Amino acid sequence: MTKISLDTARQIIAATRAAGRDLNLNPLSVVVLDTGGHVLAFEREDGASPGRFGIAQGKAYGAIMLGMPGSAQMARAEQQAYFMAAVNGVYGGQVVPVPGGILVCDDAGAVLGAVGVTGDTSDNDLKAGEAGITAAGLVAKG
Amino acid sequence: MTKISLDTARQIIAATRAAGRDLNLNPLSVVVLDTGGHVLAFEREDGASPGRFGIAQGKAYGAIMLGMPGSAQMARAEQQAYFMAAVNGVYGGQVVPVPGGILVCDDAGAVLGAVGVTGDTSDNDLKAGEAGITAAGLVAKG
Amino acid sequence: MTKISLDTARQIIAATRAAGRDLNLNPLSVVVLDTGGHVLAFEREDGASPGRFGIAQGKAYGAIMLGMPGSAQMARAEQQAYFMAAVNGVYGGQVVPVPGGILVCDDAGAVLGAVGVTGDTSDNDLKAGEAGITAAGLVAKG
Amino acid sequence: MTKISLDTARQIIAATRAAGRDLNLNPLSVVVLDTGGHVLAFEREDGASPGRFGIAQGKAYGAIMLGMPGSAQMARAEQQAYFMAAVNGVYGGQVVPVPGGILVCDDAGAVLGAVGVTGDTSDNDLKAGEAGITAAGLVAKG
Numbered sequence: 001m002t003k004i005s006l007d008t009a010r011q012i013i014a015a016t017r018a019a020g021r022d023l024n025l026n027p028l029s030v031v032v033l034d035t036g037g038h039v040l041a042f043e044r045e046d047g048a049s050p051g052r053f054g055i056a057q058g059k060a061y062g063a064i065m066l067g068m069p070g071s072a073q074m075a076r077a078e079q080q081a082y083f084m085a086a087v088n089g090v091y092g093g094q095v096v097p098v099p100g101g102i103l104v105c106d107d108a109g110a111v112l113g114a115v116g117v118t119g120d121t122s123d124n125d126l127k128a129g130e131a132g133i134t135a136a137g138l139v140a141k142g
Numbered sequence: 143m144t145k146i147s148l149d150t151a152r153q154i155i156a157a158t159r160a161a162g163r164d165l166n167l168n169p170l171s172v173v174v175l176d177t178g179g180h181v182l183a184f185e186r187e188d189g190a191s192p193g194r195f196g197i198a199q200g201k202a203y204g205a206i207m208l209g210m211p212g213s214a215q216m217a218r219a220e221q222q223a224y225f226m227a228a229v230n231g232v233y234g235g236q237v238v239p240v241p242g243g244i245l246v247c248d249d250a251g252a253v254l255g256a257v258g259v260t261g262d263t264s265d266n267d268l269k270a271g272e273a274g275i276t277a278a279g280l281v282a283k284g
Numbered sequence: 285m286t287k288i289s290l291d292t293a294r295q296i297i298a299a300t301r302a303a304g305r306d307l308n309l310n311p312l313s314v315v316v317l318d319t320g321g322h323v324l325a326f327e328r329e330d331g332a333s334p335g336r337f338g339i340a341q342g343k344a345y346g347a348i349m350l351g352m353p354g355s356a357q358m359a360r361a362e363q364q365a366y367f368m369a370a371v372n373g374v375y376g377g378q379v380v381p382v383p384g385g386i387l388v389c390d391d392a393g394a395v396l397g398a399v400g401v402t403g404d405t406s407d408n409d410l411k412a413g414e415a416g417i418t419a420a421g422l423v424a425k426g
Numbered sequence: 427m428t429k430i431s432l433d434t435a436r437q438i439i440a441a442t443r444a445a446g447r448d449l450n451l452n453p454l455s456v457v458v459l460d461t462g463g464h465v466l467a468f469e470r471e472d473g474a475s476p477g478r479f480g481i482a483q484g485k486a487y488g489a490i491m492l493g494m495p496g497s498a499q500m501a502r503a504e505q506q507a508y509f510m511a512a513v514n515g516v517y518g519g520q521v522v523p524v525p526g527g528i529l530v531c532d533d534a535g536a537v538l539g540a541v542g543v544t545g546d547t548s549d550n551d552l553k554a555g556e557a558g559i560t561a562a563g564l565v566a567k568g
Contacts, residue, residue: 006188034192036192038193039186040185041184041185042184043151043152043182044181044182045148046147046148049491049494049537050176050180050461050490050491051490051493053180053181055516057516058512058516077508078508081507084512085511088512088515092515093514093515093518095512096509096515097509098512177334178462179335179462180462206334207333207335208335208339209332222382224368224369225381225382227369228377228380228382231342231377231378231379232335232338232339232341232342232377232378233338234518253333290471290472293469294469318476322477323470324469324470325470326467327432327436327466328465328467334462335464337465
């Protein structure tokens with residue numbers, strides 16, 4: 001596989017949402033981006049606040065553009081907040097540097113896309129997204 | 143019904159995509175927005191170009207914000223191009239004033255959200271979206 | 285009077301809305317701006333589409349910034365569309381150059397602020413706004 | 427009730443302003459947004475500085491988009507400043523994460539809109555807004 005098909009994207013979203021229910025999380029919003037950072041599929045669960053697309057997309061977009069998952073971006077932001085602020089200037093304010101932005105890789109480590117999850121704590125968002133990616137037979141780098 | 147649930151949004155997208163196959167259209171991208179113009183769900187079919195989210199969203203967003211479907215926006219743009227250009231300034235460049243931006247209404251005519259379809263001709267995008275909304279038991283105003 | 289008080293702004297809005305009812309217009313949205321183009325008061329009638337604040341504000345903002353009501357802006361846009369497009373670049377896309385952006389003046393012709401009305405045809409928006417300004421004992425330049 | 431009517435929005439603003447006078451606060455500016463974050467009504471009291479619309483709107487807008495009142499946003503900003511900065515990038519710089527951005531809920535806890543108050547200290551802004559929402563028979567989540 002060199003790219004994520006829509007069927008795979010929908011499978012990742014369904015499995016992420018199922019993990020959210022299993023973990024008893026708040027309503028989740030889940031986006032899947034391609035290797036260019038462009039949206040393939042998105043779903044926002046009933047009860048989530050209206051602005052969740054932007055947060056989900058921002059988590060995944062930063063992961064793609066920097067080749068670095070949300071947890072690594074957060075570490076960098078905690079060491080050097082002005083760097084991540086500058087990165088956001090470069091990318092038009094679309095980067096949300098916290099866990100829940102997850103690279104989707106193949107077995108060889110090649111990046112196929114990214115998933116962004118939001119709605120619960122950042123750590124729980126990450127858990128649900130990793131479960132979704134794994135369920136689709138792919139490798140999560142969160 | 144006073145709002146579109148995620149299940150209904152997914153049903154609209156599935157039926158719009160099915161209509162696209164029946165009509166033998168190019169790969170479609172379909173977004174469903176809520177009454178505030180915020181994304182509920184989106185899918186981009188395999189083979190569509192990467193920028194399709196923005197076009198789908200722009201068709202549906204203008205319909206919500208102005209209370210006017212894409213075909214009516216196009217008529218206005220053809221009469222008064224500078225007016226629709228100005229509207230786009232007001233809404234941050236997010237309005238795509240052509241058919242395929244469709245209001246989703248209940249039986250009484252209340253707006254519940256909007257659908258944006260892109261990928262084939264604007265008129266075919268509209269046909270597929272109308273079929274999708276109708277299949278979900280709702281009223282399309284395209 | 286050298287500026288519009290909040291009481292006067294509310295009076296203008298109430299009288300504009302009353303004129304809308306008398307003229308049997310669609311639900312109106314009405315904004316009053318001060319001499320700096322900043323919002324004093326706004327009301328959006330039930331049934332109006334959600335994006336009406338931006339349109340009302342854009343009509344009034346252009347009137348203030350250029351010292352020229354919406355009808356004069358429209359005449360300029362029809363002669364020289366690229367000029368009004370350039371003006372919109374300068375003012376951050378906040379100018380909507382059609383009737384319904386109305387200067388509010390005192391008896392000596394000094395500008396005290398502007399009113400923006402949207403919801404019906406531009407010409408009807410203008411009629412309602414002029415009635416509202418006149419009812420408040422001020423001079424409308426539409 | 428599933429949405430805030432203009433009459434209810436005006437009632438909230440009137441009662442918030444009355445609370446400001448009772449508490450002897452500085453001139454207040456008060457906005458009411460719908461469930462999509464779009465402006466229903468706004469008033470700026472005489473003597474307030476001209477930029478108050480943007481602050482009031484930013485307090486209420488963040489509450490709607492994140493489903494989180496200003497006090498909770500402030501707590502998050504104090505723990506993780508770069509996160510709220512990133513959120514502001516996502517929402518176009520329209521989020522003001524301090525008390526005075528208040529969710530308006532029905533008895534069952536469903537969000538009907540948000541109120542933004544500015545002019546005095548953030549804590550006093552919050553008190554006045556809560557009083558206004560309660561006076562209109564709705565539930566404030568501040």
